[in-house]
Structure formats: C-alpha cells, structure tokens
Amino acid sequence: MSLTAAAKAMRGKYDGKDMGVFGVTTDTRSVKAGELFVALKGPNFDGHNFVSEAANAGAVAAVVSRSINIDLPMVEVEDTRIALGDLAATWRRQLKGPLIGVTGSNGKTTVKEMIASIMGLHQQGLVTQGNLNNDIGVPQTLLRMSKDDKFAIIEMGMNHTGEIYYLTSMAKPTIAVITNASEAHLEGLGSIEAVARAKGEIFAGLPSDGIAIINADDEFAPLWKEMAEGRQVITFGIEQSADVSCDYELRPDCSLIHLTTKQGEVDMRLSILGKHNVLNAMAASAASIAAGATLNDVKAGLEKLRAVSGRLETLDGINGATIIDDTYNANPASVAAGIEVLRNSGGETILVLGDMAELGDAATMIHQRVGELAKRYEITRLFTLGKLAENASNGYGKGARHYKDAQLLIEDLIDCLNSDVTVLVKGSRLMKMETVVEGISQRKRS
Structure with missing residues (x-):
C-alpha cells in the first residue's frame, strides 16, 4: 500500500x-x-x-x-485509534477467502485455535495471536494479512455495548460464531441478557449471504437467530437438536466424540478435557464446515490439537500429583466447567481458586455459589486466594482454606500432594494464579 x-x-x-x-x-x-x-x-x-x-x-x-x-x-x-481501525478495514478487503469471526463469553480462544487447526491443514491463513481481540488487537491482526492468506480467523472480545459492533464492522466476517453468553463482564453490562445482545452484534458485520453459527444449547439462541436477521444459520449443540451435534464419552485423559452433521458422521478423539470443550469442538466443526472443510479435515484438525497454555493444560506436579492449569482467566461459567473436569479426574481433588473479576454487585453471591458447587460436586478440598474468593470458601464450608498470601498457600498445598491427587488452579488474570502452578508443578512456564 x-x-x-x-x-x-x-x-x-x-x-x-x-x-x-x-x-x-x-x-x-x-x-x-x-x-x-x-x-x-x-x-x-x-x-x-x-x-x-x-x-x-x-x-x-x-x-x-x-x-x-x-x-x-x-x-x-x-483520532489515531480510529484511524488504525479504518486502515485495517481497507486492508481486509484483499482477502478473497472466508473470514471467520469468533466471540462469546467463554471458549472463543479455544474455538479459534480449533478452527485454525482444521483450516490450516492444507492452506495458509491469518489467525488472531493470543487474545489480541479488542479495538487495537483486531486491526493489528488484520494488518498482518498477506496475499498468501486463504482464510482468516478473528477473535473478538468486549466489555461494553457497541465494541463487537465496531470490530465486526471493521473485520466484515463471512462466517460469525457466538460460543455462548454467561456472567462475564456483568460489571460493564449489568445482566446476562445485555451480554448476549452485545455478543449478537457480531452478526451486523455479516453480508446478506453470510453464515451465523449459533449455540443451540444456549438460552439466548432464539435472540441470536433474531439478530442474524434472515441470514443462514447453522446451529451446534450437545443437549438440544442442532445441525452439528454429537454423542460423546468423557474420560480422564480425553473425550471420545461421534460427530453428526448434514455432511455425514465421523468419530474422533479430543485430547483437551471437559464437556465444554466438546461443545467448543462442535462450534469449530460447524464454522469450519461452513468455510469449506471436509469431515476428514475436522477429524484431523481436532485430533492434533493440544491444550492451549493455561487452559485446562495438564502438567506433572510435585510428588506425582496431576496439575490442571486453567489460569488463563476465569468467570463463573469457565470455573464451573473446570470443576466438572476436576470431579471426573478420579482420586482426591483440590480446587485452588483466585478472585473472578468484572462481576459487579453480584461478585459476592457468585463466588459463594462457586464454593457451594465445589462442595456439591464433592471436590475434596478448596483453597482460595483473594478478597472475593473468600466467599467461595464460605460457600464450601468445612474443608476450605482461605489465604491472603500466595506463597503460604503454595507451601500448604505441597503438603497435600501425592500421586492420587489432582489439582485445578483457576482465577482471573489479575490474580496471577500461574505463580501457584509454577510453585507446585515440575515444569516452569516461561
């Protein structure tokens, strides 16, 4: 240019x-x-x-x-920030292939990586690096586009109304995915419905022949179908009837999936853990098929994928324990998903929880509810760190330990570790819970 x-x-x-x-x-x-x-x-x-x-x-x-x-x-x-977006919007026009936009309260980075693994089997594409998903990161990503890129996968995040609308207007996706809506960003939006509407703004950037990929299991699926405004809709789900669905078996080390689509059926083994990641795989499958991938591509791409660092990443722990590093970030839905993975791991289970951020006035209640969930799922012990997380200890009751100092928590936690123990570490970025992972695992993260 x-x-x-x-x-x-x-x-x-x-x-x-x-x-x-x-x-x-x-x-x-x-x-x-x-x-x-x-x-x-x-x-x-x-x-x-x-x-x-x-x-x-x-x-x-x-x-x-x-x-x-x-x-x-x-x-x-x-305004240089607006200028950056305007330049990126112009640069984006050179891409002739599909551009897949991905948003949602949880799973958007994992779904992005899943789609990239599938779509990248046979051709070069542009993919959002890390979580560069805001009004600076998205234009920076688009401006990395080269003439050799045959597709693009753009992650879009937000914490206020109108942000996704701005990003989708810039990126102009041909396929748009909403993974889900949950209690993330309540501080800025006030209600889950407001979060869902903000996520639904992604469809405004679709052309009339664009494709909306919608989670049929989410309570806001009808709202999103309405916001898609007559564009083609492909649904995915594991609980409700959907265009892309599956039967699955959760195992401690993987999930076995029988994928069913209008294009046919295929069996696969997913190495990243959890029921929620089975659903993420359905979202990625739907988007990739919409972009032209075959079922064999979907199988090969998903089977070669490994956990993203800090997202249910399994590590070897001190004294033979198993550490599940899910410290990348935390909101109520992702914590609940992590607890479900932990309960299925077998043996003694320990949840280490730091504060969840951006929950507004509901923060105390939500943290307490997480503690109650851990107790109901029979998680053996709960260790909490941070002012808000103390409410989770209160919700859990007897058997919970609360700490103000991470190093003291690590020292006490090490005393509990053996080969029969699995530890899940979770918390918002600001809590830097990766320091706990580094303190109890055999591998130090860079």
Missing part, C-alpha cells in the same frame, strides 16, 4: 511525497524499516512521545493526531 492510499483510508491529511508502506506498527520496540508507525494514545501512554524513536528505527512515516516537529512524513488524523 502507498502512503497516500493509507492516508485516504484513514481519512487523514497528507500532502507530502508518496512512498511505499511495508507494514504497520504501534510499538516503537518492534518497528521495522519501511513501516508506518501509528501513535496511539491511552490513559497511561502517548505514542506521540515516541515518534522520534520510530523514525530512528526506520519508520517511513507516522500517523498522529497533533503536529510534531520531527523530520518524518506525518499523516494527521483526528
């Missing part, structure tokens, strides 16, 4: 000499020669202060919202 074309896409002002742009970056630490530097501004940072560093690193020009006295071509825009 030329600099003048980029300026036009961003609705920016540029009167200088035209030149080629060979990439876009927002981080001066990773600027490569010939790239366009976009000076983003946030509550605690301002990229405008680093334009000179970008120039020294080889940036061909900078996108700014205020004048800067530096010898570097500048594209002036009103």
Whole structure:
C-alpha cells in the first residue's frame, strides 16, 4: 500500500511525497524499516512521545493526531485509534477467502485455535495471536494479512455495548460464531441478557449471504437467530437438536466424540478435557464446515490439537500429583466447567481458586455459589486466594482454606500432594494464579 492510499483510508491529511508502506506498527520496540508507525494514545501512554524513536528505527512515516516537529512524513488524523481501525478495514478487503469471526463469553480462544487447526491443514491463513481481540488487537491482526492468506480467523472480545459492533464492522466476517453468553463482564453490562445482545452484534458485520453459527444449547439462541436477521444459520449443540451435534464419552485423559452433521458422521478423539470443550469442538466443526472443510479435515484438525497454555493444560506436579492449569482467566461459567473436569479426574481433588473479576454487585453471591458447587460436586478440598474468593470458601464450608498470601498457600498445598491427587488452579488474570502452578508443578512456564 502507498502512503497516500493509507492516508485516504484513514481519512487523514497528507500532502507530502508518496512512498511505499511495508507494514504497520504501534510499538516503537518492534518497528521495522519501511513501516508506518501509528501513535496511539491511552490513559497511561502517548505514542506521540515516541515518534522520534520510530523514525530512528526506520519508520517511513507516522500517523498522529497533533503536529510534531520531527523530520518524518506525518499523516494527521483526528483520532489515531480510529484511524488504525479504518486502515485495517481497507486492508481486509484483499482477502478473497472466508473470514471467520469468533466471540462469546467463554471458549472463543479455544474455538479459534480449533478452527485454525482444521483450516490450516492444507492452506495458509491469518489467525488472531493470543487474545489480541479488542479495538487495537483486531486491526493489528488484520494488518498482518498477506496475499498468501486463504482464510482468516478473528477473535473478538468486549466489555461494553457497541465494541463487537465496531470490530465486526471493521473485520466484515463471512462466517460469525457466538460460543455462548454467561456472567462475564456483568460489571460493564449489568445482566446476562445485555451480554448476549452485545455478543449478537457480531452478526451486523455479516453480508446478506453470510453464515451465523449459533449455540443451540444456549438460552439466548432464539435472540441470536433474531439478530442474524434472515441470514443462514447453522446451529451446534450437545443437549438440544442442532445441525452439528454429537454423542460423546468423557474420560480422564480425553473425550471420545461421534460427530453428526448434514455432511455425514465421523468419530474422533479430543485430547483437551471437559464437556465444554466438546461443545467448543462442535462450534469449530460447524464454522469450519461452513468455510469449506471436509469431515476428514475436522477429524484431523481436532485430533492434533493440544491444550492451549493455561487452559485446562495438564502438567506433572510435585510428588506425582496431576496439575490442571486453567489460569488463563476465569468467570463463573469457565470455573464451573473446570470443576466438572476436576470431579471426573478420579482420586482426591483440590480446587485452588483466585478472585473472578468484572462481576459487579453480584461478585459476592457468585463466588459463594462457586464454593457451594465445589462442595456439591464433592471436590475434596478448596483453597482460595483473594478478597472475593473468600466467599467461595464460605460457600464450601468445612474443608476450605482461605489465604491472603500466595506463597503460604503454595507451601500448604505441597503438603497435600501425592500421586492420587489432582489439582485445578483457576482465577482471573489479575490474580496471577500461574505463580501457584509454577510453585507446585515440575515444569516452569516461561
């Protein structure tokens, strides 16, 4: 793309000499020669202060919202964050193949990785790295698109109404997946129905011949079908009748799945654990088939997939214990899913729970409810860390231990470990529960 074309896409002002742009970056630490530097501004940072560093690193020009006295071509825009999105929306148009957008309260990253494993068997594609799923991460992902990419899988996250609408308007998916709606982000949205409506905004970006992939097991499936506004709908589920469904058997080390679709049936072995991941596999199967994958592709792609780091990842623990690292993040639905995996593991079971964030006024009640669930599922012991998680200990009752210090928790937990013990570690990112995993496992995570 030329600099003048980029300026036009961003609705920016540029009167200088035209030149080629060979990439876009927002981080001066990773600027490569010939790239366009976009000076983003946030509550605690301002990229405008680093334009000179970008120039020294080889940036061909900078996108700014205020004048800067530096010898570097500048594209002036009103808002650099919006400009980044506008540029990404223009760049996205080069993709001729399917673009699959994925959102939901739980499972979106796992479903994204499942689809990528299936779709990537025979061709190159663009896939969201990590969880770069917000109004900065999505455009950054789209701007990595190359002419060799035959498909794209874009994860979309949110914590307020309108965010998914903005992202889907930028990415323009041809296939859009909603995994589910749960009590995540209640702090910003107030109710699960509001969360569901916010997730349903993803369908606004679909063309008239686009395909909506909807969880038939979710109570908000009727709402999402309505929000799909007449577009083709493919449902997936394991409890309700659906276009893509299965029979399954949960085992301590895998799930055996008999997948049923309109295209036929196939048996597979899923190595990532839990009933919820069986449902995630149904979502990925539906999306991949809609994008042109065969049943053999679905089987091969799902069977080769291994757990994403920090998402029900099984590790060897001290004294022969089994550690299930599910520390990537936590909300009520994902904690409940993790507890279900733990109860099916056999032997003595220990849940280590840190605070769940963004639950608003319902936080105390929800944490207590998680403790009650752990007791009802006969989890042998509960260790909690954090002010909110103490309510889970209260809900569990006798046998629970609450800690204010992670190191003390680790020391006491090690005393409980042996070859008959399975430990699930779970908590929101802010709790850094991976430190507990590192303290009780044989493998240190980088």
